[in-house]
Amino acid sequence: MNKAYLGIDIGSISTKGVIIDENNNILASSYIWTLADPVNAVKKLLKNLKQDIPKNYTVVSVGTTGSARRLIGIMTGANVIKNEITAHAIGTLSKYKDVKTIFEIGGQDSKIILINDGIVTDYAMNTLCAAGTGAFLSSQAKRLNIDVKDFGKMALNSKNPTKIAARCTVFAESDLVHKAQIGHKKEDIVAGICESVVNNYLNNVAKGKKITPPIVFQGGVSKNIGVVKAFEKITKEKIITDDNGHLMGALGVAILAKKEKEEIFDFDILNLDFETKGYECKKCPNHCEIIAIKKNKKIVDAWGNRCEKGSLI
Ligand code: SF4
Incomplete structure (x- = not known):
């Protein structure tokens, strides 16, 4: 065996x-x-x-x-x-032992990890704003009636990416509608969206972080060649991607x-019969939301309580 x-x-x-x-x-x-x-x-x-x-x-x-x-x-x-x-x-270190910076953009969140001599020295995560994530790319692709899989290749055809407000999803969306209405080409808008994802990422998640090469970009969005190229253009650094970049975690x-x-x-x-159930602890004004997992109808674990009084096990 x-x-x-x-x-x-x-x-x-x-x-x-x-x-x-x-x-x-x-x-x-x-x-x-x-x-x-x-x-x-x-x-x-x-x-x-x-x-x-x-x-x-x-x-x-x-x-x-x-x-x-x-x-x-x-x-x-x-x-x-x-x-x-x-x-x-x-x-990532198992494949790129010299990596110093990891950009990770997933469906709903993104993170940056800084590494020195194989040890994590700093990191930041963004779970609040969708503008720098895959969810934003998917929703904009849908809005433009483009398959998100074609998004990256289409962006590469642009010679003049449209500037799109990158501060947050709401601003970016209304700006995108405006740019489409005044006649910007579709490939320029698509390239502009890729750049806005990168700018949002660099100005929020990576704000104040020292970005040092080698840089490995991973997560589902690393499959989008338009975003990869936008990262290279904006950071002026080589960006390494991996076919298994979405599997690194x-x-x-x-x-x-x-x-x-x-x-x-x-x-x-x-x-086996597994199910989860949410409870609200009412023993104090915190009203903690407790999630319990049941195996064959019996609670085997629970979390979310901020003190022992709310313990279910
Ligand atoms: S678990 Fe503790 S902190 Fe949370 S509501 Fe219950 S008593 Fe309050």
Whole structure:
């Protein structure tokens, strides 16, 4: 039997999973939409991975990361549950050991991670404004009636990107409508949107951060060549992207799982009856929102309470 390690990165928009061997080679991977249902997203993800893992490999350790990492960690009996910053840094360092700056733009959030000598020295995350994220690109593509997959290539045809206000989604959207009405070419507007995503990112998430090459750009938006080129134009630096850039968090946490105690992972574990339930603690004016996870109708974990009085377990 050859040993394999499973990493799951579950975000609000997408759920990513990889299975690696002992040398960090990816044996199987899957990328699906979370669709506001992390429990079912992970069930589907595991079904895909189970089909693709080579028959002579067995998963002996599991790691989870992403916004629903704890929920999914409990469900899968994960050996390690880590925040996204650490997971992305470890995943990226496994492929680019000299990396100094990681730009990450996902569906609904974005982050910057600064690394020195293989150690995270600083980071910042943006979860408040959608203007510098994939969700903004998708909504603008829809507005312009363009498939978001064609967005990047179309941007490359522009010789004169339209300037689009980048401060926030609302400003950017109204500015875009105005620019389209006064006759700017579609490819110029598309290139302008890519630049506005980059400007928003640099002026918000990366504000005050020292950007040092080598720079690796990852997350779903790194697949958009228009945004990659806009980053190169604005930062005047080479931007490295990776075919597996959207899987770096899952890869990182799979690598971390290698250090944990080994036990054979049963892919059928998720056939058990899992459900989540929200409660509001009314024992003080804080009214904490508590999320409980139930396995076969019994609460196995709960979080969100700011003090012991609200503990459900
Ligand atoms: S969990 Fe604690 S802090 Fe939160 S509402 Fe209940 S008593 Fe108040």
